[in-house]
């Protein structure tokens with residue numbers, strides 16, 4: 141007979157035939173987190189069950205069907221004010237999990253949904269782990285992404301379970317793995333379908349109570365033993381990992397280095413010393429500015445997930461069928477991503493069948509890639525491929541709740557497509573234009589029902605780039621905005637809603653950054669210096685590489701739109717046109733500012749200087765190069781915020797981080813402007829303007845902030 145459920149609000153349990161079945165369910169919260177209060181409940185629960193003679197083993201579950209435990213409560217640790225306080229929090233977490241690990245009766249965890257950070261550290265302290273292969277199950281230690289390290293014993297227990305190499309791979313990248321991979325890596329002991337998770341976990345607890353001990357092979361075979369199992373091999377592993385980190389982080393992110401140290405220290409000096417070091421390092425990291433910024437990004441991204449994009453918007457229409465007009469690189473990228481992420485039926489149209497076939501093939505490549513990476517099963521792959529279809533007419537489009545056009549970037553062509561679409565479909569369906577420059581209101585001028593026309597600006601390549609700008613035109617209906625936002629999110633994108641103005645947000649603030657290249661080259665700076673300084677600042681690639689990636693023809697087109705709209709302030713880099721004229725379009729044509737072969741960037745193509753008529757002979761000091769690149773961008777971002785191009789500084793920062801990799805540890809251009817201070821920015825810009833011309837004149841928004849000693853963020 142089960143005993144009645146008892147216990148405090150989040151943790152409840154009942155005892156069935158000697159097995160305590162414990163369930164964690166943080167009521168009124170979307171996910172389970174380990175807060176101080178929950179920790180107290182854990183302690184009390186484990187203490188009670190340790191003393192309960194009727195209990196022989198424990199089986200632990202989450203009460204939330206799609207979430208196991210999302211980790212320590214992030215809200216709690218952002219309130220920490222000193223390293224010592226943060227260290228205590230970590231030590232306290234370790235202590236609680238020590239109680240779990242030393243629990244006199246075996247504990248089996250049944251994992252379904254996100255099992256992350258402190259949640260996985262709890263699971264690691266259990267004696268046995270069963271995971272369900274539910275699509276929402278993901279297991280890992282993402283702390284690095286928040287600028288901290290796994291501080292509840294994860295840096296000690298994971299390497300002992302899966303070996304140093306696999307553990308470092310996971311911890312240093314802040315990765316979470318799907319259940320199947322977690323099982324292959326040895327992070328969990330058993331992988332089961334959801335319906336039998338409970339019974340299998342309870343059975344494992346019962347077997348362990350009967351004296352059975354799970355056997356684990358050291359993962360990685362002989363090589364694994366050679367590298368993980370002895371001090372010399374481990375030294376090599378750590379040395380290689382450190383080198384890789386130096387290359388990857390540019391020294392901007394202290395957390396991965398600290399995590400590496402915590403793991404290494406623990407393996408060298410034993411678990412107990414490892415715990416101590418881990419807690420010390422956690423304490424130091426938790427109060428760094430980098431961690432604060434990364435946590436702000438986490439919360440900003442979460443808040444955006446709930447934002448419908450316009451105040452008081454009606455609920456979005458649930459898109460089940462998507463129409464795509466244009467089967468080129470963008471159209472096929474949108475199609476493949478929509479099928480892979482949102483599982484919608486996609487109907488693609490182009491003028492000729494042969495083009496449609498090419499587009500469908502490219503869309504399918506995205507699905508093939510997911511299969512190859514084992515993100516989907518063969519069965520899922522076959523099911524998703526079957527969702528892709530196409531033709532040379534609008535047949536089938538009348539059933540699509542949303543159609544996205546991705547045809548040539550020319551207003552007449554886009555308007556023509558819009559007219560054809562309206563003739564072929566009912567009035568209720570949404571028409572979205574994937575334009576990077578053309579105002580939506582101008583496109584919608586050709587519409588019979590402009591209320592249903594909207595912009596959805598995807599970035600290239602669609603499958604990889606995380607940002608989507610949604611642009612309502614003057615007459616776009618609020619329900620159309622919420623539908624586009626919701627669908628973009630289903631496609632896995634971070635969505636910001638931006639004002640219908642030239643360049644929208646991302647291309648607008650990139651314009652002065654990209655244009656400055658031409659001025660710097662003309663003054664004798666080298667391409668390596670320009671890109672190198674931007675990378676040192678924390679951008680993933682420099683502006684010259686960025687232009688090559690985007691395509692110089694595309695960049696040239698955008699630049700002209702910006703010039704026409706904003707005048708001399710955004711005068712484009714003359715050199716780009718010269719390169720385009722010579723057929724050098726960047727990566728896609730194998731040559732741009734750099735050379736490319738075999739899909740790799742090979743170094744600066746020095747003939748680019750000749751085509752531009754410039755000579756790299758030193759140029760401005762590297763620090764000035766960086767200042768000019770960054771301040772131009774910040775100035776334009778501030779100006780655009782003043783014009784209401786983004787709805788809030790939060791959206792602006794998230795857009796810049798996800799749109800072109802503005803360094804996350806700086807929190808985005810507007811947070812960075814706040815850190816520098818408006819008064820200092822204005823003074824620096826004035827000095828640059830005096831020397832280099834009015835393009836650097838500080839905008840009114842910055843001047844106003846400086847006068848009021850105010851910031852973008854309160």
Ligand code: 3H9
Pocket residue numbers: 170171173210211212213214215229230233254256257258259261282283286289290291292294439442443445
């Ligand atoms: C850690 O564990 C440190 C330890 O090593 C050591 C300590 C000593 N805390 O994303 P969603 C909220 S650090 C507080 O929309 P989804 C989130 O803000 C932690 N709140 O859902 C949102 O709130 P609201 C390591 C959290 O289904 C709501 O839950 N763990 C936490 O798309 C729904 O979230 C991580 O970094 C948290 N830990 O995705 C995991 N987690 O509704 C962080 C979530 O008020 N979390 N919330 O806006 C995630 O990655 C995703 O939330 C998850 C669910 C995949 C779990």
